[in-house]
Amino acid sequence: MLTSDESIASLVRSKQYDSVMRSVPLATAAVVLNSLIVGGMLSGDLPDLWLLCWTVLTVTLGLWNLQQWSVWRRRKRPARVSSSRMHKLTVVGGVWGLLWSALPALLLAHDADGRHQGLLVATITVTLGVGSVCLGGAPRAAYAYVAAMSLGALTGYVASSGALQVLGPLQWLLYAGLIITAVRAVNLNVHARMNAEVRADHQNQLIGLLLRDFEEQGSDLLWEIDASGRLCHVSEQLAVSLGSKAELLNGRSLLAMLGELQTDLREADRESAHTLHQRLTEGQPFRDVMLPMKVGGQQRWWSVTAKPVVDERGTALGWRGVARDVTQARMADRRLAWLAHYDTLTGLTNRAHFRVLLEQALQNCRRLKTAGAVMCLDLDNFKGVNDTLGHPTGDALLIEVGRRLKEAVGKADVVARLGGDEFAVLLRTTGEEVEVSAVAQRILDALREPCMALGSTVPVRTSIGVARFPQDGTSVDEMMQHADLALYDAKANATGTMRYFVQRMGEQVRRRLVLERDLRDALELNQLSLHYQPKVDLATWRIIGFEALLRWQHPQHGNIPPSEFITVAEECGLILSMGAWALQHACAEAATWPEHLQVAVNISPLQVMTEDLPATVEGALRLSGLAPHRLELEITESVFINETRGTVNRLHALRKLGIQIALDDFGTGYSSLAYLRRFPFDTLKIDRAFVRELLISRDARAIVRNILALAKSLRMATVAEGVEEPAQVAVLSAEGCDIVQGYFVARPLPAHEVLPFVRQFRERSRPHMPTGFHLGSTEHATLAGATTLSSVTQPATLA
Numbered sequence: 099m100l101t102s103d104e105s106i107a108s109l110v111r112s113k114q115y116d117s118v119m120r121s122v123p124l125a126t127a128a129v130v131l132n133s134l135i136v137g138g139m140l141s142g143d144l145p146d147l148w149l150l151c152w153t154v155l156t157v158t159l160g161l162w163n164l165q166q167w168s169v170w171r172r173r174k175r176p177a178r179v180s181s182s183r184m185h186k187l188t189v190v191g192g193v194w195g196l197l198w199s200a201l202p203a204l205l206l207a208h209d210a211d212g213r214h215q216g217l218l219v220a221t222i223t224v225t226l227g228v229g230s231v232c233l234g235g236a237p238r239a240a241y242a243y244v245a246a247m248s249l250g251a252l253t254g255y256v257a258s259s260g261a262l263q264v265l266g267p268l269q270w271l272l273y274a275g276l277i278i279t280a281v282r283a284v285n286l287n288v289h290a291r292m293n294a295e296v297r298a299d300h301q302n303q304l305i306g307l308l309l310r311d312f313e314e315q316g317s318d319l320l321w322e323i324d325a326s327g328r329l330c331h332v333s334e335q336l337a338v339s340l341g342s343k344a345e346l347l348n349g350r351s352l353l354a355m356l357g358e359l360q361t362d363l364r365e366a367d368r369e370s371a372h373t374l375h376q377r378l379t380e381g382q383p384f385r386d387v388m389l390p391m392k393v394g395g396q397q398r399w400w401s402v403t404a405k406p407v408v409d410e411r412g413t414a415l416g417w418r419g420v421a422r423d424v425t426q427a428r429m430a431d432r433r434l435a436w437l438a439h440y441d442t443l444t445g446l447t448n449r450a451h452f453r454v455l456l457e458q459a460l461q462n463c464r465r466l467k468t469a470g471a472v473m474c475l476d477l478d479n480f481k482g483v484n485d486t487l488g489h490p491t492g493d494a495l496l497i498e499v500g501r502r503l504k505e506a507v508g509k510a511d512v513v514a515r516l517g518g519d520e521f522a523v524l525l526r527t528t529g530e531e532v533e534v535s536a537v538a539q540r541i542l543d544a545l546r547e548p549c550m551a552l553g554s555t556v557p558v559r560t561s562i563g564v565a566r567f568p569q570d571g572t573s574v575d576e577m578m579q580h581a582d583l584a585l586y587d588a589k590a591n592a593t594g595t596m597r598y599f600v601q602r603m604g605e606q607v608r609r610r611l612v613l614e615r616d617l618r619d620a621l622e623l624n625q626l627s628l629h630y631q632p633k634v635d636l637a638t639w640r641i642i643g644f645e646a647l648l649r650w651q652h653p654q655h656g657n658i659p660p661s662e663f664i665t666v667a668e669e670c671g672l673i674l675s676m677g678a679w680a681l682q683h684a685c686a687e688a689a690t691w692p693e694h695l696q697v698a699v700n701i702s703p704l705q706v707m708t709e710d711l712p713a714t715v716e717g718a719l720r721l722s723g724l725a726p727h728r729l730e731l732e733i734t735e736s737v738f739i740n741e742t743r744g745t746v747n748r749l750h751a752l753r754k755l756g757i758q759i760a761l762d763d764f765g766t767g768y769s770s771l772a773y774l775r776r777f778p779f780d781t782l783k784i785d786r787a788f789v790r791e792l793l794i795s796r797d798a799r800a801i802v803r804n805i806l807a808l809a810k811s812l813r814m815a816t817v818a819e820g821v822e823e824p825a826q827v828a829v830l831s832a833e834g835c836d837i838v839q840g841y842f843v844a845r846p847l848p849a850h851e852v853l854p855f856v857r858q859f860r861e862r863s864r865p866h867m868p869t870g871f872h873l874g875s876t877e878h879a880t881l882a883g884a885t886t887l888s889s890v891t892q893p894a895t896l897a
């Protein structure tokens with residue numbers, strides 16, 4: 099690569115050398131001819147030998163020059179010419195000058211009669227001019243030539259006589275001076291131009307190398323089209339990037355080629371080719387025009403920048419530009435934009451984008467008087483699924499739910515995942531109750547079937563809260579809040595239902611939110627306690643144990659019933675710590691009771707789903723020292739709704755510890771009989787709803803009878819809950835129930851009243867059981883001689 103001034107000088111010398119060599123054939127021919135003419139004319143006036151030698155020398159030098167010329171022509175021109183070669187040229191110039199200077203030097207002194215003066219002066223003057231012109235490209239050679247010739251001419255003029263002796267040198271000096279000045283001036287010019295050319299060449303090479311290097315190293319590609327839009331100077335890099343070869347691309351129309359690369363693109367993407375066409379037509383420089391194309395079946399994105407190339411008169415010569423493959427950056431941008439709008443797990447609209455869409459829908463509603471609705475829903479059992487089956491299954495469930503939701507709504511509607519297990523639907527085309535309800539029903543139907551998530555069959559339970567616009571709200575926050583309130587309401591009533599927002603919901607939900615907040619502190623602030631309700635054996639009328647029931651004494655709201663706060667605790671996951679607390683306290687309390695008394699503790703389905711339940715129970719027993727057979731765990735049928743192999747295994751593990759397991763609220767749930775077969779419960783608790791109806795409904799009595807028979811055949815003990823009247827005791831006893839529990843015996847007692855109650859109870863005799871009980875035709879119970887305790891206070895006083 100050319101880098102130094104010396105390199106540039108050598109290129110300049112090369113151009114000088116070339117300019118001299120180009121004139122060699124003509125100049126040699128002229129000189130040889132000249133020397134032959136002069137030789138012929140002077141023959142006889144000069145010694146023959148001298149003349150012969152001069153002519154031979156001149157012709158030989160001419161021939162040698164020709165030979166040098168032919169070598170120069172045949173050889174590939176040397177890019178660089180050394181200064182020694184230029185010296186050689188100077189010497190040759192000097193030798194030519196000396197040869198020609200010999201003529202005047204010798205002849206003018208000997209030409210006494212002046213016969214040849216005219217010819218001689220004309221010849222040497224012309225030869226001076228011609229030689230200088232031929233050597234002019236290499237000024238030093240020209241100077242050497244002029245100097246050598248001047249030596250001979252001046253010597254000759256001085257040795258001559260007459261006017262020539264004075265005027266000859268003057269004339270010669272004038273000519274020589276003129277020639278030197280002209281050669282110098284021309285040469286300075288030429289030299290400057292050559293220098294500029296060489297430097298420009300040098301720079302072009304350098305730029306070329308840099309650009310090639312730039313193309314090879316970086317991601318930028320250089321491209322060029324001519325005035326007719328055809329690609330020229332296509333680099334390998336550019337060709338490879340276009341999936342072709344440079345020789346195939348050179349001369350092809352850029353736009354036609356892009357058209358081919360864009361045929362497989364979407365209409366919107368193809369528009370950019372049109373933009374490029376427009377920019378090229380406008381003739382204005384442009385920057386970063388985005389150009390999609392498909393190369394080798396892969397979507398690529400190029401950012402194209404270019405400016406027109408014009409000549410000095412402003413005529414368009416074409417375009418030159420840079421293209422950069424920005425596919426990666428574009429993909430990353432798209433991904434970022436996607437992430438900003440969609441949920442990565444389900445691919446549904448995310449919360450932020452949902453709010454934007456809702457805002458647009460509300461604006462349309464105001465402008466175009468349209469209507470719509472927002473639905474909020476979440477999965478009741480999602481936390482349990484995550485805790486028991488693991489997060490991957492939870493994720494698979496969310497994906498499946500998202501898919502079903504999309505299927506259930508219309509094309510114009512938006513389904514979003516707001517986070518966790520919260521979903522929302524935006525109906526943009528209707529707010530009509532009939533249509534909204536139909537969509538909600540389709541959603542509930544779609545989610546009714548259990549989902550297959552990573553091999554597990556997971557039942558889905560959801561409720562829907564709906565707020566409609568314009569009537570239920572005008573802002574995004576208001577709409578979302580109202581749909582949420584409706585959802586709370588739906589969940590509080592029954593799972594699998596939908597509720598429309600109505601104004602009263604606000605107050606209820608606010609209370610619920612306050613409860614949730616305060617419940618988090620309740621344990622630490624010692625606001626929770628356990629009350630104990632006795633269970634009595636019907637055969638012996640002895641207390642066999644107590645059921646532990648949670649109580650919450652709220653500082654502002656007073657006594658809050660478990661029916662209200664247990665659901666809240668389950669929803670926010672607090673039930674796990676509260677349940678563990680209840681277990682430890684109940685065990686510790688029961689350990690202070692007489693040995694024959696059991697304690698029953700309610701266990702939430704969420705607790706049963708957690709793997710560490712057996713460890714928690716074992717810990718409570720160990721800490722309290724309570725014998726395992728004195729502990730009974732009451733679980734409800736809902737445990738089996740999300741049943742997994744783990745659930746049943748856990749129950750078996752608990753039984754292995756020696757603990758009793760009771761099935762609570764039997765008869766109120768789903769397919770109760772199936773559950774009984776799945777796990778061998780020790781005790782079956784008949785829900786108080788049946789006991790309440792016992793005296794007034796034949797059906798209830800028939801159900802109770804069947805439950806008791808079933809339990810007997812499965813060798814389970816039976817407990818009837820909510821027994822309030824002696825007549826109920828009589829019937830239950832007659833039907834073969836083992837144990838009763840209810841206000842008839844006692845309301846749940848604070849811990850410190852348990853032992854006094856037990857002592858007092860022992861002293862009491864079995865109550866008088868009414869006889870002759872039968873159901874009247876109106877199904878209202880009549881009980882001959884029965885003491886009906888309709889408003890029982892504790893403890894029940896029996897005659």
Ligand SMILES: Nc1nc2c(ncn2[C@@H]2O[C@@H]3COP(=O)(O)O[C@H]4[C@@H](O)[C@H](n5cnc6c(=O)[nH]c(N)nc65)O[C@@H]4COP(=O)(O)O[C@H]3[C@H]2O)c(=O)[nH]1
Nearest residue numbers: 647648659660661664680700701702820821822840841842
């Ligand atoms: N009308 C009427 N009611 C009677 C009668 N006898 C007892 N009861 C009430 O019936 C409920 C029996 O408890 P449950 O069915 O396990 O139902 C319980 C249980 O499901 C849940 N619960 C209470 N404590 C706990 C606990 O520590 N853990 C869990 N997970 N749940 C609990 O809260 C529910 C309600 O508890 P409580 O309000 O204490 O209500 C208790 C009790 O006070 C009666 O003769 N008539």
